[in-house]
Amino acid sequence: MALNLLSQFPTCSLARLPPLSPMIPAARGHGNMARKIRRSASAQISEPPTLRRSGNYQPTIWSYDFIQSLKSHYKGEVYAERIEELKEAARRCLEEADGPLAQLELIDDLQRLGVGRLFEKEIDGKLKAIYMGEKEMVTEGDIHSTALYFRLLREHVFEVSPEILRRFKDETGSFRAGLCDDPIGLLSLYEASYHGLDGETILDEAKAFTSKHLRELKHIQGNIAMQVDHALELPVHWRMTRLEARWYVDFYEKKEGMNPILLQLAKLDFNMVQSNYQRELRKVSRWWDNLGLAKKLSFARDRLVEDYLWSMGIVFEPRFGHCREVLTGLLQFITTVDDMYDVYGSLDELELFTDAVDRWDINTIERLPEYMRICFLALYNSTHDAAYVILREHGLDIIPYLSKAWANYCKAGLVEAKWYNSSYTPTLKEYLNNAWISISGPIVLIHTFFLLGQKPSKESIDCLTNDQNLIRSSSLIFRLNDDLGTSTDELARGDVPKSIQCYMHEVGVSEEIAREHIKGVISDLWKKMNQHRATLSALPKSFIAAAFDLPRMSTCAYLYGDGFGVPDRETKDIVMSLVVEPIRL
Structure with missing residues (x-):
């Protein structure tokens, strides 16, 4: 590949590059070209105006002043130190989790709370250990543990076959009716079914089965009902990652058995990341306004x-x-x-x-x-x-x-x-x-x-x-x-x-x-x-x-x-x- 990119740039374009941002008002510095444009425009023969369609689009609802006013105090050493303390406490929770199912549930919570990226090595290590040595303890358990194992391993690109779900079928080849008495297990199977590949019909069957019966559940209420409604609208596999984290923080706060360390970490991390977003948006807004x-x-x-x-x-x-x-x-x-x-x-x-x-x-x-x-x-x-x-x-x-x-x-x-x-x-x-x-x-x-x-x-x-x-x-x-x-x-x-x-x-x-x-x-x-x-x-x-x-x-x-x-x-x-x-x- 040719690396002499400099020859492709107009000299004036390179001369005006600022040290902080690659995106700047492009027309500035092109004085000769701008004069050529004006001369060309003035030399054009007057023609009938072109009929234009209009999209009738709404104007922007965000003013420049509002964007520039965005500020967050969730930054600096005090919050950074607190994040490190909470991360270390969360690592201990992961290490001390009792058994592979508890570890899988904790990994799922960390990921859905938006902080899984802070524990990539630990999560990969735990999943590999379960996959290599303890998978039978999970896959021979109930439908919730088996489906959760399958989904998390598939997410992290481990080779895992959906055939581990076959034992939850009856003699007719259909998923057992008794699974409907376990809404958490039904929900876990539903989420797992969206990680299928072409030809994996058992997952297509699982999706149809769980979608039907989750909609027919009558006796659930509270957080479980909220989680089912959320999943039926869209599976987590299809959801915008950051928006799902924001929803899950609110859900997790009300969840039975909630870990306060994870909740505090997720909230503080969300706010600190948001402060970065605000700074970036202010910067790009100035670029767009100047352009x-x-x-x-x-x-x-x-x-x-x-x-x-x-x-x-x-x-x-x-x-x-x-x-x-x-x-x-x-x-x-x-x-x-x-x-x-x-x-x-x-x-x-x-x-x-x-x-x-x-x-x-x-x-x-x-x-x-x-x-x-x-x-x-x-x-x-x-x-x-x-x-x-x-x-x-x-x-x-x-x-x-x-x-x-x-x-x-x-x-x-x-x-x-x-x-x-x-x-x-x-x-x-x-x-x-x-x-x-x-x-x-x-x-x-x-x-x-x-x-x-x-x-x-x-x-x-x-x-x-x-x-x-x-x-x-x-x-x-x-x-x-x-x-x-x-x-x-x-x-x-x-x-x-x-x-x-x-x-x-x-x-x-x-x-x-x-x-x-x-x-x-x-x-x-x-x-x-x-x-x-x-x-x-x-x-x-x-x-x-x-x-x-x-x-x-x-x-x-x-x-x-x-x-x-x-x-x-x-x-x-x-x-x-x-x-x-x-x-x-």
Whole structure:
């Protein structure tokens, strides 16, 4: 790979890089180019204005002053020392847990409380010890212990067969009716069933069995009823990691047998991590305000805070702060370009913009209309700024990967624009072959891959570029969740038919049936995701985690409708609970 990235940067772009952030107002420092843009614009012959559609998007609900006012006192040495004390006490709890089932339950609590990352070595060691020497003590127990063992081992990529669940079936081959008398065991089997792979029919049967009987439970109440309702809405495997931690803290506080050490640790850790989020959001908000793109390109959604929420959903750990900042800017650019392709741009303009991005050549800018010039120049410079940091720290030229991802994204958007302009309804397969790229999953995950802090190995880069299965499956779930939540509104605005409408048109079924079919496709894709996690060992664990967390974030965003386009409902509450409001200690 060529490492001479410096030759690809305009000299003035490198000269203006600040020491603190790779994302800065891109138009500044390009004085010559800006003058060329003005001369070109003034020389254009006056033409009739292009008829523009409007998405009628809501303006941002988050003011700049509000974002800059976000402050937390959960930082500094006093809190850091208290965290270390609580971590040491939690380690002792894990060491002193009486037997493998107690250890598994404690590991599950640590993970769901959002602090499992603080005990990675200890958790891996305990799971390995149980797997190698004590698994019979768990798998020969009740349905709760066996199902919990299976789920946690699968999560941590141990080879464990679902056949250990077969002894809970009766002579007819069905799960025993007596299991319904154990709601905790039923719930554990339900959660375990979502970790299946293609062909593991026993887990499909477990999912159908537990879903039916959990809904029919009448005698449960209190915390167990709350936990069942929460699981039936979404299994934990599909939930946004950080939001699940926030919910589980409240649940755990009321749980019988709650460990106060774990609760205190989870609350304090949540608040300290939240202080990092607030600092990052203030920083990226200043960048966005200085860039001025929201004012210049007013047709596009201004969703910076929501974009930050997405970046946090994809990579939540404190150590990935730089990655979150760059991803937030990337996601806002994606939002702007998406609105250009879906609503604002004419087909002729979109073909010019796609060509400019494909060439990745600043000299093509004069052919673009003014609003596209502004967008392309800001996009071009911000991408190079992010790439410069990787070059500086790792000596790695990532511009070819980033620019190719942008070109593929714009080409996919152009395909959909052509479908819309010709009133063409594709088959579901044809739609999905394009839509997994147009949803932006590949461009987000490729950026994430290079922004996770460590220099990626050649083997992992080859795996990323040669095996797109993980990115494709992750992006397709993202796409289909988006379609389930937004297709009705987007069609009303004037957009290409989505997966639901494509299937309805192709097969001749009702919208209700089409929606159920799409949900089935999502379930099958999650099985593929589970398989990818077990087989793509060349990819960093942190990247695989991000590839899982992207569709989880999409599930969260679109569970109740368009949580991105209409951000003043559930999405606002999520932002408040994760970024703004600390947990009361």
